[in-house]
Amino acid sequence: MKARNTFATAILLTLLAVAVPAKAQVPLTEGIQIGLSTDNVSITAGFSGADLTIFGSLENPDPLVARQGRYDVIVVLEGPPKPVVVRRKDRVLGVWVNLDSETFENVPVSYSVATTRPLQDITEPNSYKQLSLGASNLYMQPADAGDSPATIEEFTAALRERKSATGLYSENVGGVQFLSQNLFRATVRLAPNVPVGTHKARAFLFKSGLFIKESSAQLEIRKSGFEQSIFRVAHNYSFLYGVFAISLAMLTGWLGRLIFRRD
Amino acid sequence: MGIYLPIAEISVNIFVLLAMGAAVGFLSGMFGVGGGFLITPLLIFYNIPPAIAVATGANQVIASSVSGVLSHMKRGTLDFKLGGVLLAGGIVGSTGGIFVFAFLRRLGQLDLFISLLYVVLLGTVGGLMLVESVNALRATRSGAAPVLKKSGQHNWIHRLPLKMRFRASKLFVSVIPVLGLGAGIGFLSSIMGVGGGFIMVPALIYLLKVPTNVVIGTSLFQIIFTSAYTTLVHATTNQTVDVVLAFLLMAGGVAGAQYGAKAGQRLRGEQLRALLALLVLAVAIRLAIDLFVTPPNLYSLSAAGLN
Numbered sequence: 237m238k239a240r241n242t243f244a245t246a247i248l249l250t251l252l253a254v255a256v257p258a259k260a261q262v263p264l265t266e267g268i269q270i271g272l273s274t275d276n277v278s279i280t281a282g283f284s285g286a287d288l289t290i291f292g293s294l295e296n297p298d299p300l301v302a303r304q305g306r307y308d309v310i311v312v313l314e315g316p317p318k319p320v321v322v323r324r325k326d327r328v329l330g331v332w333v334n335l336d337s338e339t340f341e342n343v344p345v346s347y348s349v350a351t352t353r354p355l356q357d358i359t360e361p362n363s364y365k366q367l368s369l370g371a372s373n374l375y376m377q378p379a380d381a382g383d384s385p386a387t388i389e390e391f392t393a394a395l396r397e398r399k400s401a402t403g404l405y406s407e408n409v410g411g412v413q414f415l416s417q418n419l420f421r422a423t424v425r426l427a428p429n430v431p432v433g434t435h436k437a438r439a440f441l442f443k444s445g446l447f448i449k450e451s452s453a454q455l456e457i458r459k460s461g462f463e464q465s466i467f468r469v470a471h472n473y474s475f476l477y478g479v480f481a482i483s484l485a486m487l488t489g490w491l492g493r494l495i496f497r498r499d
Numbered sequence: 500m501g502i503y504l505p506i507a508e509i510s511v512n513i514f515v516l517l518a519m520g521a522a523v524g525f526l527s528g529m530f531g532v533g534g535g536f537l538i539t540p541l542l543i544f545y546n547i548p549p550a551i552a553v554a555t556g557a558n559q560v561i562a563s564s565v566s567g568v569l570s571h572m573k574r575g576t577l578d579f580k581l582g583g584v585l586l587a588g589g590i591v592g593s594t595g596g597i598f599v600f601a602f603l604r605r606l607g608q609l610d611l612f613i614s615l616l617y618v619v620l621l622g623t624v625g626g627l628m629l630v631e632s633v634n635a636l637r638a639t640r641s642g643a644a645p646v647l648k649k650s651g652q653h654n655w656i657h658r659l660p661l662k663m664r665f666r667a668s669k670l671f672v673s674v675i676p677v678l679g680l681g682a683g684i685g686f687l688s689s690i691m692g693v694g695g696g697f698i699m700v701p702a703l704i705y706l707l708k709v710p711t712n713v714v715i716g717t718s719l720f721q722i723i724f725t726s727a728y729t730t731l732v733h734a735t736t737n738q739t740v741d742v743v744l745a746f747l748l749m750a751g752g753v754a755g756a757q758y759g760a761k762a763g764q765r766l767r768g769e770q771l772r773a774l775l776a777l778l779v780l781a782v783a784i785r786l787a788i789d790l791f792v793t794p795p796n797l798y799s800l801s802a803a804g805l806n
Binding site for chain 2: 280283284318319320321322323324325326330331332333334337391394395397398399401428429459462463464466467470471474475477478479480481482484485486488489490491492493495496
């Protein structure tokens with residue numbers, strides 16, 4: 237009996253010995269990292285939209301889960317937040333007039349999403365809401381909270397609709413692709429009218445529909461070259477800019493007269 | 500070939516703009532008008548935001564007016580004193596216009612107001628001109644001599660106080676209507692992006708009885724400065740002047756104007772006026788349709804906190 241006991245203890249110890257290193261590996265949960273090849277993107281004169289590629293990797297992925305394709309990644313490129321007025325036209329005496337309006341604070345000017353699969357297949361609508369993830373789940377904060385919920389809802393919907401119609405809010409299903417078990421590539425769209433400023437790239441990792449981790453990086457989008465200089469001068473030295481615009485017009489008029497004179 | 504407009508912040512086709520400038524320049528050379536009333540609506544039709552179309556239109560008007568004034572100066576058909584008084588009124592009107600412009604922009608009613616002003620003014624001026632020129636065409640066809648208004652005729656305007664003598668125009672008239680006219684044109688210039696020649700010229704001829712040969716030069720002279728002032732104020736308060744856009748329009752415009760002037764010499768006065776009237780009415784109708792037709796998007800976005 238005693239000998240048996242010892243044997244059982246020995247087995248238990250061996251089991252523990254086997255289990256301990258295995259358990260030590262489990263707490264290394266999955267993580268996600270993204271990297272941008274550059275921290276600023278310059279838009280030149282002919283910019284007509286582009287695809288921005290973001291690379292990222294999973295840390296400590298479970299090979300089994302990865303093989304079954306149960307890891308999902310959503311990458312978002314979010315433009316700088318700005319206040320926006322949404323106006324609705326109504327008919328007054330037959331003429332279409334901007335009547336009602338609603339101001340929203342801190343609306344991301346642009347919002348491009350890339351995902352491994354359609355959003356509804358990745359996780360529950362509720363977790364999107366909690367994460368405020370996806371153009372339809374972004375919380376738009378009305379400046380005047382006193383307005384009726386129905387009105388706010390209507391204008392929020394209109395705001396989203398206008399943003400996607402102009403390409404500023406976009407969704408690229410299948411835009412995230414796994415290149416290996418832990419390396420992925422995300423392609424987000426930059427609309428032709430992408431706003432300048434600090435954009436935030438965020439990557440969300442889901443495992444079998446559960447949110448695991450998020451990682452983010454910043455990206456500066458600026459205009460470059462001749463156009464940007466003009467824009468800067470027009471805003472920073474507006475008086476001189478005005479004088480320049482007038483002189484240019486006068487010079488053109490005078491030269492036009494010199495070159496094409498007919499009398 | 501695309502070009503990015505730095506202030507309008509959109510990409511446009513460079514040839515469309517050059518052609519637009521040339522076409523309007525051709526017409527303005529042909530009819531002796533600045534062409535601002537055509538450029539601004541055309542830019543709006545081409546999806547340039549109305550606020551930028553107006554400010555840039557004012558800038559473009561300077562170029563065509565300078566080139567016109569130079570030839571009038573050479574011919575001596577320019578009344579500097581009358582132009583100066585008109586200008587004094589113009590500066591006041593233009594300043595008021597800029598404030599109204601910024602205020603309407605904040606309210607979100609700027610686009611509507613610009614369109615309404617265009618429809619009403621172009622519709623009225625175009626309609627009156629069409630009636631007048633068709634009558635004149637009929638009269639010449641039936642062989643009757645055209646009835647000219649005598650410059651000696653006086654109306655209520657000539658009974659106002661504060662009279663001033665304008666030698667080049669052979670005019671002794673109160674400064675009140677002159678200042679008022681200048682102010683009205685200045686106001687329109689800053690809100691509509693026009694020089695206002697299409698209102699100034701008939702007003703000087705019919706209301707103030709200024710001799711026709713001095714009218715165009717004087718009107719262009721004052722338009723240079725009103726538009727320059729408007730451009731400057733739009734540039735400083737609204738930052739809506741797009742020099743790249745303006746330059747493309749001017750470049751096309753100054754070239755087109757010369758060919759237009761040549762073509763205009765082959766047509767008779769009444770025919771020219773009838774054609775111009777039809778053109779003005781067409782622009783008015785096109786703008787009116789946009790006001791009444793259900794827009795494709797009832798909702799619009801604009802940046803809050805902007806002036």
